[in-house]
Amino acid sequence: IHAGHPADHAADRALADVVADHAIPQALPAALLEGLAWDSEGRRYATLSALCAYAARVAASVGATMTLIMGVRDADVLARACDLGVAMQLTNIARDVGEDARAGRLYLPLDWLDEAGIDPDAFLAEPVATDALRDVVARLLAAADVLYARSEAGIGGLPLACRPAIRAARLIYAEIGTEIVRNGFDSVTRRARVGAGRKLQLLARAALPLGGGTERDAPSLPETAYLIEAVPTRTPLARPWWDIPGQAVRVLEMIEALREREATGREPA
Numbered sequence: 294i295h296a297g298h299p300a301d302h303a304a305d306r307a308l309a310d311v312v313a314d315h316a317i318p319q320a321l322p323a324a325l326l327e328g329l330a331w332d333s334e335g336r337r338y339a340t341l342s343a344l345c346a347y348a349a350r351v352a353a354s355v356g357a358t359m360t361l362i363m364g365v366r367d368a369d370v371l372a373r374a375c376d377l378g379v380a381m382q383l384t385n386i387a388r389d390v391g392e393d394a395r396a397g398r399l400y401l402p403l404d405w406l407d408e409a410g411i412d413p414d415a416f417l418a419e420p421v422a423t424d425a426l427r428d429v430v431a432r433l434l435a436a437a438d439v440l441y442a443r444s445e446a447g448i449g450g451l452p453l454a455c456r457p458a459i460r461a462a463r464l465i466y467a468e469i470g471t472e473i474v475r476n477g478f479d480s481v482t483r484r485a486r487v488g489a490g491r492k493l494q495l496l497a498r499a500a501l502p503l504g505g506g507t508e509r510d511a512p513s514l515p516e517t518a519y520l521i522e523a524v525p526t527r528t529p530l531a532r533p534w535w536d537i538p539g540q541a542v543r544v545l546e547m548i549e550a551l552r553e554r555e556a557t558g559r560e561p562a
Contacts, residue, residue, distance in 0.1 A: 295319045315361045320523035324354040337413070339403045341436060344386070345379055345516040347400075352378035353517045361524065363455045371521045372513035373447020377459075379514060380440035381466045387433045388469055391481035394420035405429050420481050427478035434470045434478075441467045446509035461499035465492060 294312055299305035311317065328350030338344040356378035357371050365371075386393075386400040393400060394417050406413055409425040416426070441463060448460050465487055472485035487495075513521050 294322075311362065315364075316525055317358055317361050318523040318525065320520060321354045321358045321361075324350040324520060328354070335398065337399055337403055338401075341402045341405070342516060344383070344400060344402055345514060348379040348382035349375065349514070349517045349520060352382035353514075354378070354520055357517075357520050357524065359459075360451070363451055365451055366524060366526060367450055368513075368521050368524075368526075369510050370447045370450035371524060372511070372517070373444045373450070373509060375513060375517035375520060376440040377444035377447070377463055379517065380437045380444060381462070383433055383437040383440070384466050384469050387430050387437070387473055388480055388485050390426070390430060391420050391422070392484065394481070401429055401433065405432060422479040422481035426481070430473065430478040430480055434473060437470060438467070440514075443508045443511055445503070446511075449503050450509065456503065457496075457499045460503070461496050464495040464499055468495060 294305060294309045297309065297313070299309040308322075312322075328347060331347055331350070336347070338347060353375035356374035360366075360371055360374040390401065397417060399413055399417060403413060406416070406429060409429050411423070411425055411429070444463060445460075448456050448463070451459060468487045468491060469485050472487060473480060476483045476485055
């Protein structure tokens with residue numbers, strides 16, 4: 294795909310177009326694939342830093358890619374997008390402790406479990422929401438909250454039309470953490486959910502003018518720095534997302550290419 298020779302499959306061709314149009318570096322999708330490989334290996338994470346390295350791959354890479362597609366290449370905004378991705382992944386892990394354990398997976402930092410006197414294998418064999426485990430979940434949510442607060446500053450660097458959706462995602466995911474707190478940090482017997490009414494409230498809040506967020510130029514997480522450094526600073530010559538006439542021409546070009554392929558039975562030149 295990055296060499297300009299995607300497989301003859303609709304998804305590959307579409308991704309090749311997106312990669313070319315938005316100058317998405319190979320490091321971003323490669324990071325996501327590496328994170329999925331770590332999942333397939335059943336990898337465990339010794340420290341919070343190691344866990345953030347995993348989150349950088351499966352979540353921050355997605356946030357960085359979305360930012361490029363929105364037409365923003367500023368390193369500070371990318372760093373905040375990566376913060377948001379990592380925060381959301383930490384929230385996922387905090388919410389799914391019991392579900393993951395019953396599937397034989399464990400993402401909580403092993404050094405935290407050791408400090409809490411929790412044997413990882415014994416916990417997987419019999420997941421129980423002990424006070425010690427609740428403390429570990431609380432620590433993970435606290436780490437996520439720091440990153441949620443930092444991410445807010447980057448939303449203001451996105452195109453105006455994109456900000457409400459990204460802020461809504463940030464608010465709703467952070468609210469999952471609030472629900473975990475309400476559940477007494479029990480993520481083994483209960484799964485935190487944000488109700489429809491509360492989601493509507495947060496969606497309305499997301500549409501309001503941004504406030505706060507003073508850490509836009511804060512250093513990136515060490516674990517996500519390589520993703521940001523991989524992004525070329527040049528602006529691609531692709532049509533921006535708001536160029537509706539240009540996008541319409543692009544769609545027509547694609548339709549003509551498909552028709553030519555169907556007529557000739559081969560890829561168009």
